[in-house]
Amino acid sequence: MQLFLTQILNGLQLSMLVFLLAVGLTLIFGLMNILNLAHGAFFTLGAYCGVAIAAATGSYWSALVMGPVLPFVVGFALQLLVLQPLAERGRSTHLDLALLTFGLLFATAGAVEWLYGSAFHAIPTPALLSGHVSLLGLSYPAYRLFIIGIGLAVAVGLNFIFDRTLIGATLRAGVDDRAMVTALGVNINVLFAVVFGLGAALAGLAGVVAAPLMSVYSQMGIAIVVETFVVVVVGGLGNLKGSFYASLIVGMTDAMSQAYLPEVEMFAVYALLIGVMIVRPQGLFGRVGRVA
Amino acid sequence: MAYMSRLSAALAVVVVASASSICAEEIAPLKIGLMLPYKGVYAVPSEGIDRGFQVAIAEYGGKVAGRRIEIIRADDELTPNVGVQQFNRLVQLEKVDLVAGVVSSSVGIAVSGLADKAQMPLVLANTFADEITAKFCSPYVARTSFSANGFLYNSGKYWASHGIRTAVIMGPDYSAGHSFLGAFKRGFEDGGGKVVQEIWTPFQKTKDWAAALTQASNSGAQIIYSFYAGAEAVQVVKQHADFGLRDKLPLVGDHWVYDKLNWGALGELMVGPKFVTTYLPTVKTEANEKLVARYRQMFKQDPEVNAELGYDNGKAIMLTLEKLGGRMPADKSQFMTTMRGLVFDAPRGKIRFNASNSALLEKVYVVQFAKDAAGEPVPQYVDEFAGADDLPGCTKSF
Numbered sequence: 001m002q003l004f005l006t007q008i009l010n011g012l013q014l015s016m017l018v019f020l021l022a023v024g025l026t027l028i029f030g031l032m033n034i035l036n037l038a039h040g041a042f043f044t045l046g047a048y049c050g051v052a053i054a055a056a057t058g059s060y061w062s063a064l065v066m067g068p069v070l071p072f073v074v075g076f077a078l079q080l081l082v083l084q085p086l087a088e089r090g091r092s093t094h095l096d097l098a099l100l101t102f103g104l105l106f107a108t109a110g111a112v113e114w115l116y117g118s119a120f121h122a123i124p125t126p127a128l129l130s131g132h133v134s135l136l137g138l139s140y141p142a143y144r145l146f147i148i149g150i151g152l153a154v155a156v157g158l159n160f161i162f163d164r165t166l167i168g169a170t171l172r173a174g175v176d177d178r179a180m181v182t183a184l185g186v187n188i189n190v191l192f193a194v195v196f197g198l199g200a201a202l203a204g205l206a207g208v209v210a211a212p213l214m215s216v217y218s219q220m221g222i223a224i225v226v227e228t229f230v231v232v233v234v235g236g237l238g239n240l241k242g243s244f245y246a247s248l249i250v251g252m253t254d255a256m257s258q259a260y261l262p263e264v265e266m267f268a269v270y271a272l273l274i275g276v277m278i279v280r281p282q283g284l285f286g287r288v289g290r291v292a
Numbered sequence: 293m294a295y296m297s298r299l300s301a302a303l304a305v306v307v308v309a310s311a312s313s314i315c316a317e318e319i320a321p322l323k324i325g326l327m328l329p330y331k332g333v334y335a336v337p338s339e340g341i342d343r344g345f346q347v348a349i350a351e352y353g354g355k356v357a358g359r360r361i362e363i364i365r366a367d368d369e370l371t372p373n374v375g376v377q378q379f380n381r382l383v384q385l386e387k388v389d390l391v392a393g394v395v396s397s398s399v400g401i402a403v404s405g406l407a408d409k410a411q412m413p414l415v416l417a418n419t420f421a422d423e424i425t426a427k428f429c430s431p432y433v434a435r436t437s438f439s440a441n442g443f444l445y446n447s448g449k450y451w452a453s454h455g456i457r458t459a460v461i462m463g464p465d466y467s468a469g470h471s472f473l474g475a476f477k478r479g480f481e482d483g484g485g486k487v488v489q490e491i492w493t494p495f496q497k498t499k500d501w502a503a504a505l506t507q508a509s510n511s512g513a514q515i516i517y518s519f520y521a522g523a524e525a526v527q528v529v530k531q532h533a534d535f536g537l538r539d540k541l542p543l544v545g546d547h548w549v550y551d552k553l554n555w556g557a558l559g560e561l562m563v564g565p566k567f568v569t570t571y572l573p574t575v576k577t578e579a580n581e582k583l584v585a586r587y588r589q590m591f592k593q594d595p596e597v598n599a600e601l602g603y604d605n606g607k608a609i610m611l612t613l614e615k616l617g618g619r620m621p622a623d624k625s626q627f628m629t630t631m632r633g634l635v636f637d638a639p640r641g642k643i644r645f646n647a648s649n650s651a652l653l654e655k656v657y658v659v660q661f662a663k664d665a666a667g668e669p670v671p672q673y674v675d676e677f678a679g680a681d682d683l684p685g686c687t688k689s690f
């Protein structure tokens with residue numbers, strides 16, 4: 001029973017970390033239909049920025065706030081100065097973008113390694129969160145509960161922006177009918193770049209949040225990309241709520257299979273993906289009719 | 293007439309001398325392919341091995357019997373099929389005389405099959421899986437480190453005789469993980485202990501050890517005995533501490549779990565736990581002091597376990613080449629026969645080879661890290677015991 005409860009918490013914590021990555025990709029890939037394999041690069045960038053800031057200021061909290069800034073700027077610039085002009089020239093098929101962003105993913109890893117070397121880095125767990133919390137008769141690391149909290153906060157915040165604000169409405173309109181929104185006087189290119197930057201910043205945030213838990217190294221973003229795509233596809237393209245639920249399903253599947261069926265752990269998430277693709281190709285929470 | 297003959301003799305000397313100097317220049321450098329996983333989870337240990345290897349070559353001024361040594365590096369990406377490609381590239385395109393390095397046992401098993409077919413000397417630096425010099429042994433493959441059984445069988449016995457009765461073993465689910473922890477388990481249970489649970493995590497895929505650690509803490513064992521290296525070691529040690537298990541269920545392991553090169557990422561977490569290691573940088577032997585001095589001069593830091601293994605790898609190759617006069621014999625198995633006959637003092641202790649080309653381990657140290665005045669980690673001697681023999685299993689004769 002104790003194992004089961006701990007695994008629920010572990011699963012939740014993993015889900016929220018995956019969600020931070022997946023929700024950004026949902027905005028970029030699902031909503032704006034930009035195939036972005038470089039999403040892992042923003043994860044790496046965020047983590048390294050966090051390491052640098054934490055080392056310079058000695059504060060985890062300033063790393064948490066400022067770490068996602070560089071990923072935002074890079075994401076914003078990438079969309080506005082590279083991807084958008086390419087799209088205008090008709091060079092934005094999935095294959096074009098896959099090649100470009102896949103190259104970016106590896107170039108980032110190489111650049112980080114050139115700057116920082118191949119050593120492993122970490123951000124120390126902040127003192128405030130380094131203890132344990134007693135919960136339902138078990139003792140659980142406070143920092144992992146904090147990750148769950150961050151994930152939920154981001155989910156609620158994004159949901160609010162997307163559903164209840166003018167920016168959200170404009171974005172949804174822009175995705176559906178770009179020409180019309182432009183005709184209404186909205187600079188859609190800048191808006192898309194901001195959203196791309198936001199997605200990148202969330203991946204960067206995930207990088208900082210993961211840094212006290214995992215080791216930070218140049219290739220860390222490469223492994224994570226595939227799992228993130230699984231979540232986005234299972235959740236249904238472009239569906240924020242879908243990516244939340246899909247993160248929960250994927251995170252829980254992973255945590256539970258690890259504890260109770262370790263033989264299938266590596267396979268479980270992909271089996272889930274295959275199952276979803278056969279039964280509901282639009283994703284568990286996707287609308288019918290959109291094809292990526 | 294006498295004058296003439298003296299003159300012609302002198303001339304002959306000049307001609308021979310100049311011809312031999314031309315010859316020396318014309319002999320192409322001897323090429324060594326050095327294959328390591330330079331990127332990814334084992335990047336840091338690989339850098340140490342590479343540096344140790346360079347020190348061994350530099351000790352000879354980069355030459356053996358007047359012939360220059362050229363190192364050609366290849367990245368096997370810790371993946372057997374990439375290792376196979378890189379091995380073929382080194383042999384067919386770069387035309388190397390021998391291949392050295394290799395960390396992962398899986399890659400080691402894959403390329404030793406190729407070396408055997410191509411009759412190409414392969415001198416492995418790490419690849420500790422027992423079967424490499426047993427079931428998969430080859431007259432063209434040698435290992436300068438040691439086998440998993442050589443290192444951890446007696447470690448298992450050591451902990452069993454030092455108050456530990458029950459243990460959980462936890463490690464990456466690939467050949468080296470199974471070899472190391474298997475060796476520990478045999479020694480531990482032969483010594484009267486009991487392994488109550490085995491936890492295997494997917495190699496290179498696992499980021500979160502929460503589930504594994506939760507299971508371990510529910511097992512009721514006294515310790516977790518584990519083998520992890522590189523990025524995985526950092527994560528395991530950190531998360532083990534996060535779950536508050538350091539006192540309740542200590543994480544015991546070897547010099548890769550508590551790798552000095554991970555000091556930057558782990559810091560204080562490395563101070564305290566006891567672990568087993570094959571190399572103690574503070575040992576006062578001539579071989580070790582030579583390595584330490586040159587390593588400091590070249591890299592402005594002290595060597596550690598991985599660097600020492602890289603050094604042994606390079607040193608064994610250089611000693612063999614020296615005996616062969618700097619030439620690779622036409623029958624390349626002679627290179628291996630010569631290497632197998634070597635006995636030399638390495639920084640870790642005396643190295644000799646068994647009948648299937650596997651270097652043996654003279655002793656294993658038990659150490660723990662303490663901080664010196666400058667705040668740098670220094671391994672402190674606690675105890676030592678002898679290394680065990682390799683497991684049998686090589687059926688080829690060579």
